[in-house]
Amino acid sequence: MGNTGTTPGSAQSDATIRPFRVDIPQADLDDLRDRLIRTRWTGEVPGVGWSRGVPLGYLQNMAGYWAGGYDWRKQEAAINEFPQYTTTVDGQRVHFLHVRSPEPAALPLVITHGYPSSVVEFMNMIGPLTDPRAYGGDPADAFHVVAPSLPGFGFSVPAEPGWGMRHIARAWATLMSRLGYERYVAQGGDIGAGVTGMLGEVAPEHVIAVHVNTDWTGTALIEALLPDEVPDLSETERKRLEYMHAYAKEGRGYLQIQGTRPQTLGYAINDSPAGQLAWIVEKFKEWTDPTAELPQDAVDRDQLLTNVMLYWLTGTGASAAQFIYSAAHSQDWPAPSATPQGWAVFGEPTLLRRLLDPGQAIGHWVEYQRGGHFPAMEVPELLVGEIRTYFRQFR
Secondary structure: OEOOOOOOOOOOOOOOOEEEOOEOOHHHHHHHHHHHHOOOOOOOOOOOOOOOOOOHHHHHHHHHHHHHOOOHHHHHHHHHOOOEEEEEEOOEEEEEEEEOOOOOOOEEEEEEOOOOOOHHHHOOOHHHHHOHHHHOOOHHHOEEEEEEOOOOEOOEOOOOOOOOHHHHHHHHHHHHHHOOOOOEEEEEEOHHHHHHHHHHHHOOOOEEEEEEEEOHHHHHOOHHHOOOOOOOOOHHHHHHHHHHHHHHHHOOHHHHHHHHOHHHHHHHHHHOHHHHHHHHHHHHHHOOOOOOOOHHHHOOHHHHHHHHHHHHHHOHHHHHHHHHHHHHOOOOOOOOOOOOEEEEEEOOOOOHHHHHOOOOOOOEEEEEOOOOOOHHHHOHHHHHHHHHHHHHHHO
8 A cells, every 4th residue: 555654554653744645556456456356256045136145246247347447546536636644643543634625714524434434435525515615505614624534444554452432532632633623513424423422522622513424224233222112103113113123133244243253254355355345335235225226326336446445455344343343342432412413314214313312302303315324425415415504503
């Protein structure tokens, strides 16, 4: 992996912020193509569709395009259009995008991705967020955007044990301070939602408001959030709760493996690009807008593969699995905070507020019928508009 910053695994003890540029050696790309071409494909049970995992034909088509049609150099150049840096916090290298707005009164925003995502998911949002004037928006809604890569993900490698969400939140507070931002807002989904909520706890004197996005799968996968019964449910809501319970049993396989045996899984997805692709693309099938038949119907195929590339090229599929293990064994969850909080639910929002906010204590709760677990990639225009609307009151 080439770059103009420090090499992976090096530990810097100072607070220096170093420019970073993605520059993958051609030998790495040649090796990837060779591995894809030589994939030893397994058979499949006929007629079961996606019910047992990614269908053989679908994955072969995706891998074939990845090897012969996908243009990494084009995507690499697109990533490098964003100013990137690295710094070190508590011995951990943190990679981040830092795009300042041309508007002098822009509000600083730190935005955090989840799993299996990366900073690639924000590529279609950063322009409208930082320069709304250029995208037909109100320049008063501008943000200075900081988008870090989670420790153990992408170019923030490697991650040492103990880097849970609260530790990351403290690291983000340190990062924002180093960048000179003393008053800022935060947004995130999935893991990023947990980090964002904790950031409001650990740095309440600097974080003026937080916003998170979620979807029904995020709730179903956390069994503690699914009660057996909820009073006064409609028939539609009751059936939906039953479906969520069923999904919690069937859809947690990836989480149980990573939460218990990440090292064993790591060997497979670190050695086989087809395996890494299957592991991630399955989530884009299950977690995106339910009206999308295939993952590329919900998100752009090249953006999806670029997200997979960040896992493959950096070898962070394994370290991301280790992070999931640490999170699964942690009792450190967000606590109530006085920091104002907004929520946006994407895709089939029915019932979620009854489960997550039964007392309607969250003042800003907005539901969108479109999108799913990856709104920054599925419906970036909706998420940009939501972020603008919610944080407008805190400027």
